[in-house]
Amino acid sequence: MSLAGYEIEVERTPGTGLSTEEMTLNMGPQHPSTHGVLRFVVKADGEVMIEAIPDVGYLHRSIEKIAEKVGYHGFMPYTDRVDYVAAMFCNHGWGMVCEKLAGIDVPKRGEYCRVIADEFNRIASHLLSVGTMTLDIGATTPFFHAIREREKINDLLEELCGARLTYNYMRIGGVAWDLPPGYAEKCLAFLDQYEPLIDEYNDLITGNKIYVERVADVAVISAEDAINYNLVGPNLRASGVDFDLRRDMPYSVYPELEFEVPVGRGEEGTVGDCFDRYIVRIREIKESIRILRQCFKQIPDGPVIAKVPRKFKPPAGDAHIRIESARGDMGWYAVSDGTEFPYRCHVRTGSFTAMSIIDKISRGLMLADLVAVIASLDIVAPEVDR
Amino acid sequence: MQSFLDSLIAQGYFAGVPTEVVYAGGMVVFGLIVVLGFILNVAGVTTFVERRVWARIHSRVGPNRVGPQGILQWLVDGIKLLMKEDIVPAEADPRLFRLAPYVVVMGFVTTFVVIPFSSALVIADMNVGVLYLTAVTALVVVGILMAGWASNNKWSLIGGIRSAAQIVSYEIPAGLSIFPIVLITGTLSFQSIIQQQGWAPHTWFVFHSPFTFVAFFILFTSALAEGNRTPFDLPEAESELVAGFVTEYSGARYLFFFLVEWGNLYVIGALVSALFLGGWQVPPVTDNLVVLNVLQFVTFFVKSYFWVLVSMWIRATLPRVRVDQLMTTCWKYLVPISFINLIGQAALMVALPHGSRLLQAAMTLLGAAILAYFFYRVVFHLRRARPELTFSPLS
């Protein structure tokens, strides 16, 4: 029997004596440093990566479908779970989209309460983000210091709404609880105590040469790439694009507040590297503290919630709002068909699109850098999969 | 120890036995005492102390429930590890897999043969002591490579290869930094090196000249790298490779690897204290040999353990260095600097054959100034953060 036609061509790299093969590694759903259940299939040539393909869907809970069953009011606690690290923004987004559907105005004090809750949550979320980034790079102490401060913020928010992570603080038309008596003093005391600790954190890790060498010039995302791949929030601003929804497409009471928007300047490397994404978050914490102080000074008296019927039936139509969450531009889209259950609800989150750029920027990086990259993009799994 | 055995033979204890057998038997007994009584306990307690030290740096409390202040935590952890199921992965190489921990432990325990616990307590004061120490710690590389390869796990393999490259590279600056001391003392024996220093700080070799000062830091850094400690702990980089080359190990074998890691800290501390910080030298307060030896033992232990605490403190503070940066640090920075150091020290010895009291005093003052500036910065940070203070390490 002849083997004609059955020969198999074996590719051998010409010229070299030994042939090398690339390794396919699985940074599986259970891994100490992918932030949540994320999976990456990594093809690596020794230490250098050739491809890093993300595999999402391990945390999918059909939240958007659940909205169609529980109704507008009942969906508010579910929005907490869309991004449980920064839940106030999700509450705020859902509240805003329902108010836009029905044409409801939130009273001024309610808006201020919303912004206060939002900015505290932004500080907490950024603390977790920078903390876990330093933990992934190898320094264990800054993580605990960041978590300690986050615990203090959680104590404040627990006093405000009764829960520490899934707040369910806001309702359609405003917020559910007014600020308790003595709250402003407690919050301002916390802010006074916390502000010097940011400088201490910078002394500990941000300026550390080993840390800077690990993150500077790693995974540079140019401004053009950032816009093309739809990055938002601190990721976008770190690449040099000066865009912040709170200032450029303002909502709520942000027009009355004065704050700056930190943009990546490439101080330790190039504009758009991991260090820029990290330092933009640290600077945003400082700006949030500034916003909070103004809020507590300017908050007026009055009701905090508008009159909204128990059976909420907005007119048929759709509405789309954008809110500047801790992870960037979070878009909420709801379609109503006139009944008290939404016809469709969709969330557009910043982490989902950030996953798409990981393959592009990780070509040529080392395995250790992949961890830094995922952490610097501040990807949280619940936002990716919903 | 040899003199002690000689005195026993002279008193007629081992009548019909040839002296070589007495020496060998004595070494085995003494080695067992050191291993079981000293190494295991120190390595075990070090795991507990590390967790408490880390916890205070992190603003939290470490383990404090098992026994008073949690002092029995390490025993309980050890017993728990010993009770775990002995898993050998199906596709792993069974003989190499089982052999690897023992090779690593061998490379670690045999270093204790030359470490001088006091002027009379040393198993064997070899005249090539320092060379023996650096040579025998290289056995650990073989064990780690075996562990990484035999695990049949890509992550372990990467960890093992990284570790082997790291240890082999950092042997060089470590060795080169020991040479200035050898130049000064003219001997490789630990006891002689310690005897040429005094008990006062200005007589220690670290302040002998600017070159030994730099050599001290280079030796400490290289020794940390050889011991796989942060900032050089890539082989165990938990956040990247799960557990590096020990991923597939469980139970007693895992215990061996970590025993070696923490015990190695003590060896690093002992090496650095013996060569640079005056070893067991104490002021001559008493003539009683026993009391003197006890004092010397305590002094040496305190000095070595201080460096153990320092390496824990460094581990809590610094992030991890990437593999290529690790190699760059070694070959482009530490090796050239230690060469320059060596040549500089040699040149200095030609210029000033008897050393220089002025240089010693200047270096001591420099050391004191750096320490004072350090405490100034600590007070500055405390003033800025204004936290609640507590000076008690207990909880």
Next chain:
Amino acid sequence: MRKRTYVGNIVSTAATIFDGLAVTFSHFVRKPFTVQYPDRTEVRVQDTLPFRYRGILEVDLEICTGCLACERACPIDCIVIDSKKDPQTKAMVLTRFDIDLAKCMYCGLCSEPCPTGSIHHTPEFEGADYSLESLVRRFVKEPVIAYKPKKGPEDDPQIKPLLDRGLRYVEEFAQPEGATPAAADESA
């Protein structure tokens, strides 16, 4: 873009590591932040929690009016209430009030519309148990008559403290302008 020189690298490494070590050393004298729950706290943790804390649900059946507002508000349907009007006495009788704690997500949507505050969250959070069945809390032991809120102030000494606490809980919730807490049900 910072220019990196050989000597500059060495100097900045030493300087930043020095400062980092100073920060961590200063932590040795700081008081730890840990609360050593559950046995080494000064007061019970449950007593330190704020009044609004959303812990495990509890129902004060003495002041439940049987309006079923909580059952309608719950998004997970973990509250099951059986109530019917007794044809002879014309009073509302509650035969079943079950809350499935395993399903409850502690969102607080049930306690908001309660007119008397009979269903409310407590500061209790230790609910772990060995069996799943024990997590269904059945509040009705035998059929009870639902509470009818009086026109004036409540004077029954057994009910008054419960009602006061319940109303205080409900009043914490924000009300729109011009509304009172007891005017709950505005259905369109």
